[in-house]
Amino acid sequence: MRTAIKILVAIICVSTAFYSCKDKKKEQPKEDGYVVTGTVKGLDNSYAKITDYQLFNKDKINVIDSVPIVNGKFKFTGEIAFPDMVTLELGEYKTQFFLENSNIKISVDVSNVKNVSEKITPEVIGSKGHSQYAAVEKKSLEVFNDKKYDVFKEVRQMFAKAKKEGSDELLQEALKKQKSLQSLSQDRNERYKKSKLDFVKANPSSAVAPYVLGVQYTEGRMSREQLKEYYELFTGDARKATFFKTFITKIYKDNFENVGVGNTAPDFTLQTVQGDELTLSKVEGKYILVDFWASWCVPCRNSFPHLKELRKQYKNKGFTIVGVGTADEKEKWENAIKEDNTPWNHVYDVSENHAYGPVAESYGVPHLPTTLLVDSNRKIILRNPSKQELDNKLKELFAD
Numbered sequence: 001m002r003t004a005i006k007i008l009v010a011i012i013c014v015s016t017a018f019y020s021c022k023d024k025k026k027e028q029p030k031e032d033g034y035v036v037t038g039t040v041k042g043l044d045n046s047y048a049k050i051t052d053y054q055l056f057n058k059d060k061i062n063v064i065d066s067v068p069i070v071n072g073k074f075k076f077t078g079e080i081a082f083p084d085m086v087t088l089e090l091g092e093y094k095t096q097f098f099l100e101n102s103n104i105k106i107s108v109d110v111s112n113v114k115n116v117s118e119k120i121t122p123e124v125i126g127s128k129g130h131s132q133y134a135a136v137e138k139k140s141l142e143v144f145n146d147k148k149y150d151v152f153k154e155v156r157q158m159f160a161k162a163k164k165e166g167s168d169e170l171l172q173e174a175l176k177k178q179k180s181l182q183s184l185s186q187d188r189n190e191r192y193k194k195s196k197l198d199f200v201k202a203n204p205s206s207a208v209a210p211y212v213l214g215v216q217y218t219e220g221r222m223s224r225e226q227l228k229e230y231y232e233l234f235t236g237d238a239r240k241a242t243f244f245k246t247f248i249t250k251i252y253k254d255n256f257e258n259v260g261v262g263n264t265a266p267d268f269t270l271q272t273v274q275g276d277e278l279t280l281s282k283v284e285g286k287y288i289l290v291d292f293w294a295s296w297c298v299p300c301r302n303s304f305p306h307l308k309e310l311r312k313q314y315k316n317k318g319f320t321i322v323g324v325g326t327a328d329e330k331e332k333w334e335n336a337i338k339e340d341n342t343p344w345n346h347v348y349d350v351s352e353n354h355a356y357g358p359v360a361e362s363y364g365v366p367h368l369p370t371t372l373l374v375d376s377n378r379k380i381i382l383r384n385p386s387k388q389e390l391d392n393k394l395k396e397l398f399a400d
Contacts, residue, residue: 033079036104038088040072042111046091048074052242053085053096060246061087064099082240083129083207088122095120098129098208133208140195140212149188151181193221197230205236210244217248218366219255219384227255254364255383265290265378266362270324270347273337278322278347281378286318287397289390292349292360292370294328295336300369304340306387310394311344317398324349326360327368 038048050064064086065076074090083100093110104126113120124130155178162170193216200209216222217230231252238244259265269279280290291307293300311321321344325333330348337346349357356365363370373382373393382393 032101033077034099034101034104036076036099036106038074038106038108040069040074040090041109042113043069043091043093044072045069048076049089050076050099051087051089053087055243055247082237084241085133085211085243092116093120095122097122097124098127098133100127100129102126102128129208132206133211136196136199136208136212140192143188143191143195146188149184151184155181200230200233204233205238207237207241209234209238210241210248213248217251219251220367224255227252250364251366254366259364259372259380259383261380261383263380265372265374265380266359267378268359268362270349270359273334273346273348278345280322283320283322283345285320286376287381287394288374289319289321290324290372290374291321292324292326292363292365292368294326294368295332296328297368301336301340303369304342307344308342310390314394314398319394319398320344322347324359326357326365327351327354
């Protein structure tokens, strides 16, 4: 009898241990997989999605997983081929984190978020990539806390006061103050940029690196030499990252393969401000400056006085300008042309919700203004030149 009892107890112990281990195994990521458990405050019953991170290709977003949010909790399980930043959608709210094959815990509070477009910072535990990214971003932003940059707070207050009081005099004072701080602003921006570049150079194979570099990888912030250098620097998981494959690769190809110097600019036909049609390949002129701009773009409109000077100087020698209004409302675009009294050809690149129009997309426009100097065969001579580069090139091309 005692022997039978001992055997029964042993079976119970083994069974208990088996089911205990089985339950515990459920809570652990499967081999080479991930388990993401999350809590969200302020959103009891809705849905949670993990999608790939698309900064500018929002029409090409892929859903990786989707689960219900029940009583403020959700759970994802699965496996990914390589670590990457992903977007976490919680109902209408969105945030980002680094997904990797590990046990990850996420906490989000949306109870006091008034606008769904407001930035939400999740608490993430168990993702090495997320911890590394957060640490690098924190270090980079510390540059802005340097006391020598406190003067910029004063400038912001000056602009706010000028706007509140509707004072043009105060606005001019603020603009004058802002202009006097350009070198200090450049110093701050260069320090911020350097902290990111240093990380990328030290970690070229990290999946985090492309996201740390971010929009620093654009024509306005890097020279052509730097664009080439950093593109070729990335290796391993960095090249697999969604941001590298979409944004960084697109910028590189636009500059060196598709719409870069030496390539042929895409032809287009758009409606002019007078209501006629203009085709780029039919525009008369030895050299044409294609200028993408918008009424709301201050740097765009600030460049017009100098473009007027260039047009006056070289018009009779074969220089012409085609302004392409994009990411703009047609009425505001037309009013800006009248206000600025810009006498060159203007065409409208139709778009919605201030997005780039199809022509701007075909040119890989990264920002406004974007300018390209092309010859009569639409061969690109300059892409986004500085003021001095454009002046020097026109002087060279039209030398007597």
